Amino acid sequence: AQSVTQLGSHVSVSEGALVLLRCNYSSSVPPYLFWYVQYPNQGLQLLLKYTTGATLVKGINGFEAEFKKSETSFHLTKPSAHMSDAAEYFCAVSPGGYQKVTFGIGTKLQVIP
Amino acid sequence: DADVTQTPRNRITKTGKRIMLECSQTKGHDRMYWYRQDPGLGLRLIYYSFDVKDINKGEISDGYSVSRQAQAKFSLSLESAIPNQTALYFCATSEDREGNTGELFFGEGSRLTVL
Numbered sequence: 001a002q003s004v005t006q007l008g009s010h011v012s013v014s015e016g017a018l019v020l021l022r023c024n025y026s027s028s029v030p031p032y033l034f035w036y037v038q039y040p041n042q043g044l045q046l047l048l049k050y051t052t053g054a055t056l057v058k059g060i061n062g063f064e065a066e067f068k069k070s071e072t073s074f075h076l077t078k079p080s081a082h083m084s085d086a087a088e089y090f091c092a093v094s095p096g097g098y099q100k101v102t103f104g105i106g107t108k109l110q111v112i113p
Numbered sequence: 114d115a116d117v118t119q120t121p122r123n124r125i126t127k128t129g130k131r132i133m134l135e136c137s138q139t140k141g142h143d144r145m146y147w148y149r150q151d152p153g154l155g156l157r158l159i160y161y162s163f164d165v166k167d168i169n170k171g172e173i174s175d176g177y178s179v180s181r182q183a184q185a186k187f188s189l190s191l192e193s194a195i196p197n198q199t200a201l202y203f204c205a206t207s208e209d210r211e212g213n214t215g216e217l218f219f220g221e222g223s224r225l226t227v228l
Contacts, residue, residue, distance in 0.1 A: 009153060032214040043117075043203060043219035044156075051214050090155060094215025098163065100171070101215045105155040 002027040002093050006104035014112050019063075019078040021107050023091030026072060033074040034092040034101075035065055044090060050074065061085070086111045116140045119204050119220035127228050132191040134223045136204030143209035145187040146217065147171075147179060150201040159202075162187055163209060194227040201225075 007022040025031060032051050036044040048059025055067040061084075065076045074091060091104040117138045126132055136145065147159040158171030160179040168179060176198060178190045191198055201224050205217040 032216075034216065036217075036219075043221040044205075044217075045219070046216060049214065049216060092215075092217075096214050099215070100158060100161065101217060103156040105153060 002031065002095060002099075002102050004091050004093050004102055004104035006091050006107050008107055009105060010108045010110065012110040012112055013081045015083055016080050019076070019081045019085065019109065021076040021089050021091075021109065023065075023074045023076065023104060024072055025074060025091070025093045027093055027095060029095045032094045032096050033065075033067060034094070035059065035063070035074075035076050036090045036092060038088045038090065038106075040087070047076070047089070081109075081111045083111050083113065085109060115221065117204055117206055117218055117220035119202075119223045121223060122221065123224045125226045125228065126194055128193075128195055130194050130227075132194050132225065134189045134202055134204075134225070136187045136189070136220060138185050138204075138206045138218075140206050140218060141184075142206035142218070143184060144207045145181065146205040146207070147177075147187070147189045148203045148205060149173065150203060150222075156203065159189065191225075194225075196227045199225060199227045 003026045005024045034049045035047040037047045038044045048057045050057045050067045058064045063078045088106045088108045090106045094101040120135045143164050146161040148156040157173050162181045180188050204220040
């Protein structure tokens with residue numbers, strides 16, 4: 001079984017400030033990890049993913065995430081928030097193969113001018 | 114044009130009505146999924162299909178049915194809609210290959226309101 005915990009359903013940051021969205025997971029096998037972003041009135045799109053190899057993963061729009069196995073975490077960061085980053089962010093875990101993907105409850109990011 | 118297309122994008126209906134949400138994809142993926150999004154609950158899997166002859170229930174399938182008409186088409190039906198089925202519904206696809214990571218490709222969603 002697997003699960004995802006996203007700490008903070010709503011996060012507010014000032015424009016130009018660091019963005020940190022937290023994600024912890026549990027998985028019985030080495031996981032594949034994802035961050036998806038949902039802009040208002042749109043579907044989800046992939047922001048970045050960890051499969052194997054380098055534990056620091058870079059994604060679109062300046063976001064990155066680090067896979068920390070010892071902490072079972074995959075936190076999403078961006079050094080400087082832009083107004084256009086306001087969206088809902090979902091962390092997800094997958095064992096791969098024929099197993100299903102499990103999503104966190106999502107974190108809504110508000111960027112304050 | 115979007116790779117994963119959902120119709121309708123918005124629908125308002127009344128309790129007891131039958132509703133069908135349709136999904137078509139041009140990605141050539143074998144696997145297709147229907148998810149439901151509710152505030153504070155994230156995305157929950159309703160049904161999934163790994164090929165045309167394979168249909169599986171997800172975690173919240175009660176009150177829903179699906180049909181996989183072709184590799185590219187996967188529809189979701191609510192036989193008798195009820196207000197707590199008011200939600201945003203997403204169709205998604207993924208590849209079926211060795212080493213599949215589970216990465217999903219989403220449609221833009223269908224917002225359903227049941228009065």
